[in-house]
Amino acid sequence: MISVLIAHRAAEEGEIPLALHQEYISDLQRKQTEYMAQYRDEMDAERSRQEELFQRRLQDEVQRLNEKHRRELQMAKKKQWCWQCEQEAIYHCCWNTAYCSVECQQTHWPMHRRYCRRKKTAQTASTLTQQQNTSSSNNGEREMAKVIRQCWVWRKNNRVWRYLPRRDDRVNRVDLDVLAEQCETFPDPMPVEPPKLWVAWIFRDLENDHVRKLFGKYPKPGELHIFMNTLSNNKQLWKIKHLIEIRPISFPNGEPGPEDVYNLEVMADGRCIIDENLADPRNVQLLDPTKQFTKNYLMSKLRSKDARLKEIYEDTVYNPENISIC
Structure with a gap:
């Protein structure tokens, strides 16, 4: 616009011919029209690109929401609902x-x-x-x-x-006094004096949580285990009563003391016997002859090692006859 005004002023003052002035003005108007058309084309192209980008983003968002809704619907279907109050079932x-x-x-x-x-x-x-x-x-x-x-x-x-x-949010209060309850304070006491200890063993080769909790990780049928006659132990033994044999422990020689720890022997019938000769070193078998190396086996091993590690041979130049010390 400023260039057009300058051209008009120059034409009025007679500095440039009028025809040249008209040509110059038409040239400027043509360039202005081209620039405006180019600007409109760029604006239309940018608008189309933005609309396409917006539509693509909108489709992606709709697809994401549909997928999220589908997953939530699947999770809701996999859950169980209460048949009485229609809340989520536990x-x-x-x-x-x-x-x-x-x-x-x-x-x-x-x-x-x-x-x-x-x-x-x-x-x-x-x-x-x-x-x-x-x-x-x-x-x-x-x-x-x-x-x-x-x-x-x-x-x-x-x-x-x-x-x-599912997480259990209930508060579990353990009554330690009840777990440690002895046979004297049982609600249904025995008519006779109850034993202090039980001897029990499993007679079936079966493993479950209750058996492993009482008889170890790898229980063996016939292996004796001793339990205290407490309420907690009796409850655990009662759960596997069909798998075990249990006997009360009696003491024919009297109850043992600290000095009789190595002289005790518990029988399958429940008798706990104090035998002073049980821990006699002369009766202890330290070696099992069936599990030792035999004489012939050791001799063959020594011969093979001697043959492999021998440095001087008779058929080589390194025998004592050919060795000289300078």
């Missing part, structure tokens, strides 16, 4: 029935007892029909199938999603 009764608490299970049990599959899986159809008729006639006297148990939760562990045990 325990389950049978294969398709879960509850959030024991109260909900007990409330829903009159409706669920006829369809519970916990006790029906190992029975025949005739037995099922009889039990259903009996349960209907008893008007709900049948007890619940089994105490509800914890279920697994689909959650993230580091970078992997996997089934993990």
Whole structure:
């Protein structure tokens, strides 16, 4: 614009011819039109690029949200919901029935007892029909199938999603006095004087958590183990009563003292005998002849080592006859 005004002033003053002035002005207007057209093209191209970028980002965001919604929906489907109050279930009764608490299970049990599959899986159809008729006639006297148990939760562990045990937020208060309760304070005492110790062993080669807790990591059938007659030990032994033999320990020679530690022998019938000759060094077998190296084996090993490590041979130049000391 400034250049046009300068050209007009120069033409009025007669410095440049009028035709040249008109040509110059038309040239400027043409350039201005070209620049404006170029600017509009660039603006349209930029607008198209931004719209395309926005549409692509919008599609990516929609796809991400759809994928997130799909994962959340799958997680929600994998969870179990309480049949009574429709909250997230913590325990389950049978294969398709879960509850959030024991109260909900007990409330829903009159409706669920006829369809519970916990006790029906190992029975025949005739037995099922009889039990259903009996349960209907008893008007709900049948007890619940089994105490509800914890279920697994689909959650993230580091970078992997996997089934993990649900965290138990209940406060477990352990009564140490009850665990350490002795036989004198049992609620149902024995009519005779109770023993202080038990001797027990397993007669089946079976491993589970209860057996390993009492008899070690690798239990052996027939190996004697001694337990104190306490309430906690009796509860653990009662869980595997069908796998063990248990006897009360008696002391025919009197109860042992600290000096009799190495002279004790416990029999399978429960007798604890004090034998002073038990720890006699003359009766202790330190070596087992069946597990020692034989004379011929040692001689052959020594001969082979001597042949491999011998430095002077008769058929070489390094024998004593050919060696000279200068």
